[in-house]
Structures are given as C-alpha cells and as structure tokens.
Amino acid sequence: GQQVMQIPQYQHVQEGEDFTTYCNSSTTLSNIQWYKQRPGGHPVFLIQLVKSGEVKKQKRLTFQFGEAKKNSSLHITATQTTDVGTYFCAGPDRGSTLGRLYFGRGTQLTVWP
Amino acid sequence: EAEVAQSPRYKITEKSQAVAFWCDPISGHATLYWYRQILGQGPELLVQFQDESVVDDSQLPKDRFSAERLKGVDSTLKIQPAELGDSAMYLCASSDPSTGNYGYTFGSGTRLTVV
Numbered sequence: 001g002q003q004v005m006q007i008p009q010y011q012h013v014q015e016g017e018d019f020t021t022y023c024n025s026s027t028t029l030s031n032i033q034w035y036k037q038r039p040g041g042h043p044v045f046l047i048q049l050v051k052s053g054e055v056k057k058q059k060r061l062t063f064q065f066g067e068a069k070k071n072s073s074l075h076i077t078a079t080q081t082t083d084v085g086t087y088f089c090a091g092p093d094r095g096s097t098l099g100r101l102y103f104g105r106g107t108q109l110t111v112w113p
Numbered sequence: 114e115a116e117v118a119q120s121p122r123y124k125i126t127e128k129s130q131a132v133a134f135w136c137d138p139i140s141g142h143a144t145l146y147w148y149r150q151i152l153g154q155g156p157e158l159l160v161q162f163q164d165e166s167v168v169d170d171s172q173l174p175k176d177r178f179s180a181e182r183l184k185g186v187d188s189t190l191k192i193q194p195a196e197l198g199d200s201a202m203y204l205c206a207s208s209d210p211s212t213g214n215y216g217y218t219f220g221s222g223t224r225l226t227v228v
Contacts, residue, residue: 004155031215033215033216033217035217041221042202042204042219042220042221042222043156043204043217043219044219045216045217045218045219047216048214048215048216088155088156090155092215099161099169100146100158100161100169101158101217103155103156103157104155105153105154105155106154106155
C-alpha cells in the first residue's frame with residue numbers, strides 16, 4: 001500500500017542553524033501536504049504542493065515538491081525556539097486527490113537556545 | 114478562525130469498558146475524518162465520512178470500533194470494549210476540498226488511556 005517515509009526521525013539544532021526534513025513516497029502523489037505538531041498539540045496544516053517541481057516559501061520555511069512528484073522537502077532557515085515540534089508530510093491515496101492522507105512518521109525538531 | 118471541536122480532551126477508562134468521542138467539524142465541511150495517533154508516530158486514518166456516508170473504513174477495527182455521522186454534521190467514535198492497545202490520541206479532522214485546498218483542520222484531539 002501507500003507509504004510515505006520521512007527522514008530524519010529526530011533533529012537537534014542550535015538556534016540559528018538551518019534544518020531540513022525529507023519526505024519520500026512509494027508512488028506518485030497528486031499533492032503533498034506539510035503539517036506541524038507542537039509538543040502536546042495537534043497537527044496544524046502548513047501548506048500544500050500540487051505542481052511538479054513546485055517551490056513555496058513561508059517566511060523562513062521553504063517547501064519543495066520533486067519533479068517526479070514522489071518526494072518533498074521542508075527547509076527552515078535560521079531556526080528559532082518557536083520552530084520546535086514535529087513536522088509531518090502527508091500524501092493522498094494512490095491516484096486520488098480527495099482520499100485518505102497517509103502521514104509520514106514525522107521529524108521531531110528540537111532547538112537549543 | 115474556525116475550529117474543529119472535540120470532546121473530551123482526556124479520557125481514562127478501564128479495559129473492557131465502553132468509551133465514546135465526539136467531534137464537531139468546521140461548519141460546511143462535508144468531509145470528516147477520524148485518525149488515531151500513537152505516540153511517536155504519524156496519524157493513521159480510522160474512518161472517513163462524506164456527509165453522512167462512510168467512504169473509507171478499511172482500517173477501522175470493526176469488531177470493537179464504530180463511527181457515525183447521522184445528520185452529516187457532528188460525529189461520534191465509539192470503542193467497545195476498550196483494550197490496553199487502544200491507548201492513543203484520537204484526532205478528528207475536516208476539510209473542504211471543493212475550495213482547491215486539500216488540507217485538513219484537526220481538532221485538539223482526545224487522549225485516551227486504557228488501564
């Protein structure tokens with residue numbers, strides 16, 4: 001079945017350092033979504049990418065969707081303590097836009113002040 | 114900003130007891146999801162509703178779990194009997210893909226502990 005793999009599982013950085021998490025799917029995705037979950041909280045939608053090779057930015061966050069629409073990345077420039085949390089990528093069921101989302105295991109980011 | 118309401122926030126129950134969770138999605142969102150999240154893992158879908166109809170319950174353990182959305186608005190997820198392995202966060206989410214935005218809005222979740 002559909003699988004979405006994320007690496008690394010954990011990342012510890014000093015405040016001000018950059019951070020990147022990578023997501024790979026076993027199948028081509030119609031879109032990919034990214035979520036952030038703060039400790040003790042619930043996932044919050046950050047962004048969706050739809051087009052092959054798409055790049056979107058939100059302040060210090062840069063999201064990329066691969067040319068083959070099977071991989072994606074999230075890069076945070078100059079991390080801050082407010083970036084702490086777990087970042088999940090998620091893709092819909094094979095061949096679907098509206099079906100269930102398969103979530104990766106997430107990358108847990110810790111930022112040391 | 115519109116929110117997905119869930120209750121209770123926390124629930125402790127003894128194994129073999131029944132437990133129920135409630136969710137009220139964002140007004141107008143026809144699609145409602147129940148996800149289960151085990152600590153340290155990503156959410157996994159239990160059941161998806163489109164209005165009052167179940168469109169995907171392939172991962173729902175139907176021998177003990179049931180879900181309904183009778184009027185196509187709020188929803189209830191029930192576990193009977195609860196087992197120790199059911200301890201997890203139960204998340205409700207809704208979406209309105211007709212806008213072109215496929216993202217989910219999650220509720221705050223119900224953290225279930227089975228003892």
